[in-house]
Amino acid sequence: MTSIKKLVVGVIGLGLVSSSFATDFETGFEIMHSSIGMNKTGLNIAKHLEPLNKFEDNKGNTFVNYQKMANGYKVYGETKTIVFTKNDRFSTFLAPVLGLSSKEVSFMRDHNEDLADQKEVKLTEERAYTIAIRSLRVSKELLHESLPQHLAKTGDLVMYRDNSDNYRLVYNLMLPGIYDGLKTSYEFFIDANTGEIIDKVRSTYSVAGHGVDLTDGHTHDFEVEKSDGKFIMQDKARKLNVYNSRMKSFSTDADGTWDSEGTSRKTNQKAEVELYLNMARVVDYFKDTFNITWKNGKDDVHATAHVRTNYNNAYYSSWEGGFFFGDGSGDAKGFDYLTKGLDVAGHEFTHGIIDIFMPLTYSGESGALNEHIADVFGAMVDDKDWQMGDNITIGDNKALRNMKDPARGHSDLFFEGNTAADWRKAMKDNNIKDTIYPDRVKNKIITSQDNGGVHLNSGIFNKFTYLVSTGNEIEGEGLGRKIVAAIYMRMMRSKMLSRRASFTDFRDKWLVAADLELDGNDDKKALMATVKNAFARIDL
Numbered sequence: 001m002t003s004i005k006k007l008v009v010g011v012i013g014l015g016l017v018s019s020s021f022a023t024d025f026e027t028g029f030e031i032m033h034s035s036i037g038m039n040k041t042g043l044n045i046a047k048h049l050e051p052l053n054k055f056e057d058n059k060g061n062t063f064v065n066y067q068k069m070a071n072g073y074k075v076y077g078e079t080k081t082i083v084f085t086k087n088d089r090f091s092t093f094l095a096p097v098l099g100l101s102s103k104e105v106s107f108m109r110d111h112n113e114d115l116a117d118q119k120e121v122k123l124t125e126e127r128a129y130t131i132a133i134r135s136l137r138v139s140k141e142l143l144h145e146s147l148p149q150h151l152a153k154t155g156d157l158v159m160y161r162d163n164s165d166n167y168r169l170v171y172n173l174m175l176p177g178i179y180d181g182l183k184t185s186y187e188f189f190i191d192a193n194t195g196e197i198i199d200k201v202r203s204t205y206s207v208a209g210h211g212v213d214l215t216d217g218h219t220h221d222f223e224v225e226k227s228d229g230k231f232i233m234q235d236k237a238r239k240l241n242v243y244n245s246r247m248k249s250f251s252t253d254a255d256g257t258w259d260s261e262g263t264s265r266k267t268n269q270k271a272e273v274e275l276y277l278n279m280a281r282v283v284d285y286f287k288d289t290f291n292i293t294w295k296n297g298k299d300d301v302h303a304t305a306h307v308r309t310n311y312n313n314a315y316y317s318s319w320e321g322g323f324f325f326g327d328g329s330g331d332a333k334g335f336d337y338l339t340k341g342l343d344v345a346g347h348e349f350t351h352g353i354i355d356i357f358m359p360l361t362y363s364g365e366s367g368a369l370n371e372h373i374a375d376v377f378g379a380m381v382d383d384k385d386w387q388m389g390d391n392i393t394i395g396d397n398k399a400l401r402n403m404k405d406p407a408r409g410h411s412d413l414f415f416e417g418n419t420a421a422d423w424r425k426a427m428k429d430n431n432i433k434d435t436i437y438p439d440r441v442k443n444k445i446i447t448s449q450d451n452g453g454v455h456l457n458s459g460i461f462n463k464f465t466y467l468v469s470t471g472n473e474i475e476g477e478g479l480g481r482k483i484v485a486a487i488y489m490r491m492m493r494s495k496m497l498s499r500r501a502s503f504t505d506f507r508d509k510w511l512v513a514a515d516l517e518l519d520g521n522d523d524k525k526a527l528m529a530t531v532k533n534a535f536a537r538i539d540l
C-alpha cells in the first residue's frame, strides 16, 4: 500500500483537504483500492476522485464526498459519497456507495486514458459569453441587470455529460434573464471546441399554481414589530418577515390588526396573515424536527405576498433570496390565494433547503427529483393528506398534485415512451381538465418543455413516498411520515445525490439512507422489505 499512501500525500500536499480530513480520506482510498483492486483494473483512482468535504451524522457514521474528475477537469454535477459506518459494519445496502458501482468502474475505465478529442479549447471564455448572450437576446430572455453576488461566477471549464452520455469539455456560465415576467438565472453549457450550446437551464423553482376562501376566519395572535408608528409583520424570534407585493416592503398595519379585505385581491390583508401563519408553521417544522434554521440564522426568511396581479403560482428565488406567492385568479381557471396552502409554503421552503443542502439541477431526472422532494416536505408539514394545493382549489377543481394517486385513476392513459404530445392528446381526447401525472418509471414523460417535465415526472416518486409511508397498497408495514422524512433529510444533509442525480441514483442512495436511519429499529427487516416493494412498484 506504500504507493497508495504516496498518492494520498500528494493530493493533500496540494492543500485540497484539511489535516483532520486525511485519515478518512486515506481510509476511503484504501477501501476503494481493496474493493476494486488497482492492479486488477489498472485504474488510477486519484485521477478521477478529488476529496470535497465530509459529514458526520447523529449516529456516528461518516460520509465523505468526492468530486469526479476527467481530463483534469471537474465533471459537472457528479460527486461520489462514501459511507464509513461507526462500527465499520458494512451492510449489503451500503454496497452501492461503499465499493464502486459497475457504472462507476466503467466511467473510470472509459476515462482512464485522457479523452484526446476533449482536450483542446478552441473557444475563448469571452466568445462563450457572446454565444450565451445572443441566445437569450434572440428569445428575448435577456435582462439588463447584473447577477447578485452569490450567483455571479466566471465561466468555468468543466466536463459535462450530454444527452447521449458523452463527456464534453464545456464552458459553464451563468447569466441573468427573464422568464414569465420574473427574474431568473440561466445556466449555460457551451462546447469549448465547437461553441454549441449543449444545455441551457432556467433556475426558477415554482409550484405550478393553486386555490378557496381565506381558511376559517379565525383571529390568530402573532408576533409583530413596531416601527415609525406602524405595526410590521416581522417575527424576530423566528427570523421571519412578510412583505407586501415587493420584497423589502413590509406588510404593515396602523392598529396592529390585519383584518381588511381591501378593494381587490392584491389589497386583501388576510392573504398576508395566511402567509405569515403558514411560513411560521414551516419554519417551526424544520426547527423542531431537524433543528434546521434557514441559512443558520445568517439571513431572515423573506416571504412576499401579492406578487404580480392575480398570479396563479408561488416560487422560491435563490437570486432574490426569498419566497413569493401570488393571489391566484380566484376563478375556476386558476387558484385561490396561494398563501393559503400550508403545503405550498412547505414546498417552496423546501426548494430553498434543497438548494442549500443538496442542490439538484432543475432539469430532466434531477429536476423531477428536486420537485418531488419539495412535494414530500409539503406533505410532511401539511400532514393531514397526500395532496398538494388542496387548500387553494376553487369549486370542484382537483388539487394540484395527488401523491397517493398521481394519475388519478387514469394510469391507462400512460404508456412506455409517452411524449408530452402523446400525453396532452390523451388528456384532451378524454376531456381531462386537471393535470395527471405518471406514477411509475415506465410511464416517464419525455418532453423538452417544463425543463424536461420536472413537474410531471415528480409524480413517479410522489407515489413511492406515499407507498413507503403507508405500506397498505403493497401489503407491507409502512414506515410512517416521520421516518420517511428523516430518511430524506439524511440524504440531503450528507449530500448523497449529486446535482445531476438520476432516478436509479435516487433508489441506490435512498436504500443507503433508509438502512442507516433504521439502524436499531426492531422492525428494520420488514421495513426494508417495504422500501424495496415500493421501489419495485415504480419500476426501480
Ligand SMILES: [Ca+2]
Residues within 6 Å of the ligand: 253, 254, 255, 256, 257, 258, 259, 260
Ligand atoms: Ca388594521
Ligand SMILES: [Ca+2]
Residues within 6 Å of the ligand: 343, 379, 382, 385, 386, 387, 388, 389, 390, 391
Ligand atoms: Ca395538502
Ligand SMILES: [Zn+2]
Residues within 6 Å of the ligand: 205, 206, 207, 208, 347, 351, 371, 374
Ligand atoms: Zn416546485
Ligand SMILES: [Zn+2]
Residues within 6 Å of the ligand: 215, 216, 217, 218, 219, 220
Ligand atoms: Zn384559523
